[in-house]
Amino acid sequence: MHEDILQTLIEARYADGRALTEDEITGLILTIMFAGHHTSGVTFSWIAILLGQHPHIARRLVEEQRQILGDREQLTYDDLQQMKLLEGTIKEALRLFPPIHLVMRRVLKEFDFGGYHVPREEDKKSPYGHIAFGAGRHRCMGIVFAQLQLRALWSHLLRHFEFELLESSYPVDYTNLIAGPTPPCRIRYRRV
Numbered sequence: 001m002h003e004d005i006l007q008t009l010i011e012a013r014y015a016d017g018r019a020l021t022e023d024e025i026t027g028l029i030l031t032i033m034f035a036g037h038h039t040s041g042v043t044f045s046w047i048a049i050l051l052g053q054h055p056h057i058a059r060r061l062v063e064e065q066r067q068i069l070g071d072r073e074q075l076t077y078d079d080l081q082q083m084k085l086l087e088g089t090i091k092e093a094l095r096l097f098p099p100i101h102l103v104m105r106r107v108l109k110e111f112d113f114g115g116y117h118v119p120r121e122e123d124k125k126s127p128y129g130h131i132a133f134g135a136g137r138h139r140c141m142g143i144v145f146a147q148l149q150l151r152a153l154w155s156h157l158l159r160h161f162e163f164e165l166l167e168s169s170y171p172v173d174y175t176n177l178i179a180g181p182t183p184p185c186r187i188r189y190r191r192v
């Protein structure tokens, strides 16, 4: 038996014992592929742009890589867990530029939960809110994977490449479902 997601879905059963139909499996696989690709790709781009705009942070990140890995190339899960500055940088990029800028859900009725009051309309926005992965029962399923993947990618890039911004600004393109930088959004990279 293979422990991949397709096999897991084929073998899964609902509470009443029914198997998933081919249509349901296809829909779920498409959802995971779509939900995971463009969102992570766009976040990757914003991190590159932000590092170009804040070179002092990029230098500190390279230093963090040196401290954790030294001359080692092979990454481990523990290494990724230690990269606190990189973790914070990725979260800050997601706070500033959440790729999914619209979640079509409204609080119709006010309620209290866990000691918090949730008002009826979603008018209590905070500029420091971290809601890039949504919230509640349908919060992003890939939240941990996405951040680990971005950390692994940036760990490699920070150790082997230098980046230089080529545009004077990188405005957000809100005309797409996933909000990325407006093209052209060129960046020059050089192996170091």
Ligand code: HEM
Pocket: 031, 032, 035, 036, 037, 039, 040, 043, 094, 098, 099, 100, 103, 131, 132, 133, 134, 135, 136, 137, 138, 139, 140, 141, 142, 143, 145, 146
């Ligand atoms: C930086 C990358 C990502 C961002 C910003 C992101 C963001 C989001 C957001 C905002 C939602 C809607 C949450 C809600 O309705 O409250 C969502 C849902 C979802 N995401 Fe992600 N996502 C990312 C990466 C991924 C990855 C890598 C995967 C899978 C490997 C994934 C799988 C899903 C799935 C399956 C859902 C639907 C969950 C449900 O409806 O129960 N996402 N994501």
